[in-house]
Amino acid sequence: MHENNRMFITGIGAISAAGSNVADTLDSFSLKNRNAGAVTLFDTPLKYPVFEVNKIPDEHYLEGQRTLSLALCAVIEALNDAHMEGDLSKYRLGISMGTTVASQLNDLDFYKSYRSTGSASMTSVDRYLKGNLAEFILRKIGARGPALTVVNACSSGTDAIGVALSWLNNGLCDIAIAGGADELNRIPLCGFGALGIVSMDLCAPFDRDRNGLNLGEGAGILILETKESARKRGITSDLFLAGYGSSSDAYHLTAPHPEGKGLKISLQKALIDAGIKPEEVSFVNAHGTATPDNDLVEGKVLAEIFGTDLKMLSTKGFTGHTLGAAGGLEAVFTASALREGWIPASIGFKNKDEAIPLTPVRERTVINGRYAVSTSLAFGGNNAAIVIGKV
Amino acid sequence: MNILGIGIVFNRGRGINCFENALQEGWQGPAEVEVPYLKNKKSFVYQVDSQTISDKTLLRKMRRSDKLSKMAVLSASDALKSSGIENLSPSPNPSSRHIGREGEKIGVIVATAFGAHVKTFDFLDDILDYGEDSVSPTTFSNSVHNAAASYVSSTLDIHGPTLTVTQFYFSFQYAMQLARAWLNEKRCDYILVGAVEQYGDVLGYVYDCKLTPAPDGRIKPFNFNPTFQVPGEGAVFFLMGRENSENSFCEVENIMIGEYREFKTGVDLNIIDTDGMLPDESVYMQSISPDIHTAAYSPLFGSMMTGSAFNCAAGALMLKNQKYYANPVLDNPHGINILIGNNPPISKGGMGGFSEQTKRSDIELIRCIRYSCHSEKAAIYLRKNH
Numbered sequence: 059m060h061e062n063n064r065m066f067i068t069g070i071g072a073i074s075a076a077g078s079n080v081a082d083t084l085d086s087f088s089l090k091n092r093n094a095g096a097v098t099l100f101d102t103p104l105k106y107p108v109f110e111v112n113k114i115p116d117e118h119y120l121e122g123q124r125t126l127s128l129a130l131c132a133v134i135e136a137l138n139d140a141h142m143e144g145d146l147s148k149y150r151l152g153i154s155m156g157t158t159v160a161s162q163l164n165d166l167d168f169y170k171s172y173r174s175t176g177s178a179s180m181t182s183v184d185r186y187l188k189g190n191l192a193e194f195i196l197r198k199i200g201a202r203g204p205a206l207t208v209v210n211a212c213s214s215g216t217d218a219i220g221v222a223l224s225w226l227n228n229g230l231c232d233i234a235i236a237g238g239a240d241e242l243n244r245i246p247l248c249g250f251g252a253l254g255i256v257s258m259d260l261c262a263p264f265d266r267d268r269n270g271l272n273l274g275e276g277a278g279i280l281i282l283e284t285k286e287s288a289r290k291r292g293i294t295s296d297l298f299l300a301g302y303g304s305s306s307d308a309y310h311l312t313a314p315h316p317e318g319k320g321l322k323i324s325l326q327k328a329l330i331d332a333g334i335k336p337e338e339v340s341f342v343n344a345h346g347t348a349t350p351d352n353d354l355v356e357g358k359v360l361a362e363i364f365g366t367d368l369k370m371l372s373t374k375g376f377t378g379h380t381l382g383a384a385g386g387l388e389a390v391f392t393a394s395a396l397r398e399g400w401i402p403a404s405i406g407f408k409n410k411d412e413a414i415p416l417t418p419v420r421e422r423t424v425i426n427g428r429y430a431v432s433t434s435l436a437f438g439g440n441n442a443a444i445v446i447g448k449v
Numbered sequence: 450m451n452i453l454g455i456g457i458v459f460n461r462g463r464g465i466n467c468f469e470n471a472l473q474e475g476w477q478g479p480a481e482v483e484v485p486y487l488k489n490k491k492s493f494v495y496q497v498d499s500q501t502i503s504d505k506t507l508l509r510k511m512r513r514s515d516k517l518s519k520m521a522v523l524s525a526s527d528a529l530k531s532s533g534i535e536n537l538s539p540s541p542n543p544s545s546r547h548i549g550r551e552g553e554k555i556g557v558i559v560a561t562a563f564g565a566h567v568k569t570f571d572f573l574d575d576i577l578d579y580g581e582d583s584v585s586p587t588t589f590s591n592s593v594h595n596a597a598a599s600y601v602s603s604t605l606d607i608h609g610p611t612l613t614v615t616q617f618y619f620s621f622q623y624a625m626q627l628a629r630a631w632l633n634e635k636r637c638d639y640i641l642v643g644a645v646e647q648y649g650d651v652l653g654y655v656y657d658c659k660l661t662p663a664p665d666g667r668i669k670p671f672n673f674n675p676t677f678q679v680p681g682e683g684a685v686f687f688l689m690g691r692e693n694s695e696n697s698f699c700e701v702e703n704i705m706i707g708e709y710r711e712f713k714t715g716v717d718l719n720i721i722d723t724d725g726m727l728p729d730e731s732v733y734m735q736s737i738s739p740d741i742h743t744a745a746y747s748p749l750f751g752s753m754m755t756g757s758a759f760n761c762a763a764g765a766l767m768l769k770n771q772k773y774y775a776n777p778v779l780d781n782p783h784g785i786n787i788l789i790g791n792n793p794p795i796s797k798g799g800m801g802g803f804s805e806q807t808k809r810s811d812i813e814l815i816r817c818i819r820y821s822c823h824s825e826k827a828a829i830y831l832r833k834n835h
Binding site for chain 2: 102103104158161162163164166169170172173176177178180183187190192193202203204205206207208209210211217220221224225227228230244245247248249250251252253254304305306307308309310311312319320323327436437438439440442
């Protein structure tokens with residue numbers, strides 16, 4: 059990407075089990091807090107540990123629309139961080155949001171009633187129809203610009219950031235709210251459980267003894283902005299989105315390509331898009347779900363591209379796998395780490411897996427450098443990577 | 450950006466030629482289908498039959514996938530073939546699905562409003578019938594929103610970015626807009642942009658609760674208020690590229706969404722997305738001009754949130770073939786200037802109206818218009834390739 063096409067990151071916002079805002083999250087990272095526990099949001103016989111958000115502030119809480127509530131928390135934090143308050147209709151402001159749960163009409167009570175009686179209340183349908191994530195945010199904050207919800211499974215958040223980058227590059231908006239949001243929901247909990255990839259223990263990304271992921275929930279948002287727009291608003295930023303790459307494995311619906319073909323291509327594209335070389339990357343915030351397949355493939359590909367001395371981590375030990383929110387949250391964490399100059403321990407990792415040629419950081423680690431990468435691998439074989447830079 | 454190829458699956462068959470035949474033949478009544486859980490009730494539906502999606506060669510590795518994914522894969526494959534671009538056509542040899550190095554240069558963007566909702570309800574059946582700890586992993590993995598796009602890329606060996614986007618009113622328009630952005634940025638050389646929707650009885654129930662079913666199975670696109678819907682299903686894929694080619698259909702000159710300044714000069718035909726999916730479609734009257742013919746083809750394929758893609762396919766065919774296709778349903782209580790009969794192309798008189806006295810000319814520009822329930826507007830402008 060040409061230097062001039064790099065987009066400022068003028069605001070960030072995050073909510074997850076690790077914290078209800080970016081500052082609290084960084085504290086959790088520093089203190090190695092893992093706020094996991096049993097499911098409390100709904101009754102279930104499934105005993106997997108999960109990473110639930112402790113409390114959604116009342117002002118953002120929407121009954122029966124948890125994903126939207128989470129999104130709103132992170133969006134408002136990011137907008138405040140970007141000094142965008144009050145009337146937003148004066149901006150050409152786009153909304154590109156990734157999700158999985160909010161895209162589906164999967165209300166069990168609605169369906170149970172329909173199935174047993176042939177009729178059902180339209181309440182949950184109405185909520186669903188008004189709950190398209192990007193459209194909801196657009197109307198809620200009074201933005202005027204493109205609004206699109208990306209539903210690319212676990213890479214949704216990263217791909218939504220990529221979509222926003224393309225909008226900005228093509229002049230379709232001047233500022234974009236980009237990221238992802240997802241609630242902890244019964245349907246993916248059952249589904250991932252059935253696939254046999256959920257751990258009964260706290261997840262251990264890249265560890266020799268890893269045995270599956272933990273589900274989580276949250277939202278992570280970047281405010282992306284052209285330099286010209288930031289200049290007009292009288293602000294600047296030390297962070298920018300440098301590049302994005304995406305590629306499909308074209309291999310399997312649920313398993314990654316054994317050689318990580320799509321991940322490799324997406325990383326190469328992201329680096330080319332950013333106009334940098336692998337050695338300029340100071341660390342990688344890996345997808346690192348703690349499933350045997352994901353971490354093996356991802357570890358091999360990262361080592362191949364960046365070398366075995368790469369500083370890398372997975373933050374899923376702090377948040378769980380937040381599905382459509384993961385790419386957004388991890389983009390925020392990556393940006394924050396560049397800004398703060400340190401990355402947290404890759405929590406949950408204890409023992410090196412000899413089949414994986416690199417080792418995640420075990421402790422809070424100082425980083426120097428201008429660039430970092432965040433990766434996402436998705437159900438369906440899509441892979442996405444972004445490069446974030448620091449001025 | 451140019452439309453290089455089109456693939457389509459709808460209730461009257463598979464392939465762009467099939468769609469062209471439907472445009473020429475006009476309206477045919479939809480099927481009446483039984484509705485499970487609702488005794489003695491039948492609904493009109495423009496349903497794709499199993500024969501249409503029974504391609505055993507192309508679908509041999511996705512036997513357990515759902516109808517949504519199958520419709521998407523077939524139409525995406527047909528869009529590649531229809532382009533006539535040799536190195537993009539999937540291999541006819543079932544043991545080799547490779548389309549070569551070009552696979553990295555092709556992107557996929559799938560637009561859908563409701564996605565794999567039928568599989569989602571199957572999964573809910575699993576939970577209700579067998580319990581949360583005894584559900585089918587296969588049903589779950591096929592119920593995710595991006596399953597159809599994933600099958601497109603894996604079946605056709607496409608390694609470019611593969612994206613699924615959803616929005617209730619303009620997901621197809623946004624997908625087209627993003628495709629143009631990707632082509633501009635040279636992220637891809639070609640992009641398969643598609644829309645896919647599936648009918649299911651639960652969705653049909655929601656339609657019936659929210660909207661008015663057409664009592665005679667006939668969507669009346671020029672009624673505007675009241676409106677009548679007949680659920681449809683199917684898939685349309687467009688192969689998009691920067692340059693036109695020998696088989697190109699037309700250029701996508703512009704995609705406008707939301708607030709924008711309209712340009713009406715030189716438009717030969719307005720195609721509107723009226724299909725009964727809004728209880729009141731009077732807002733479309735704002736975009737209709739007495740000087741420009743208006744068409745709506747939803748009675749051929751049914752009511753769908755991404756029906757714009759089918760109307761765009763009709764527009765692209767008209768530009769390629771330089772031939773108008775008559776409106777399939779002619780009820781016209783507001784007396785607007787609708788396309789009647791397969792009129793030969795005649796030049797615009799005055800402000801763009803048709804007159805027997807004016808000389809015949811090419812069809813140059815078609816505007817495909819859609820409104821949301823919030824009266825927001827989107828338009829895709831299709832222009833004849835030169």
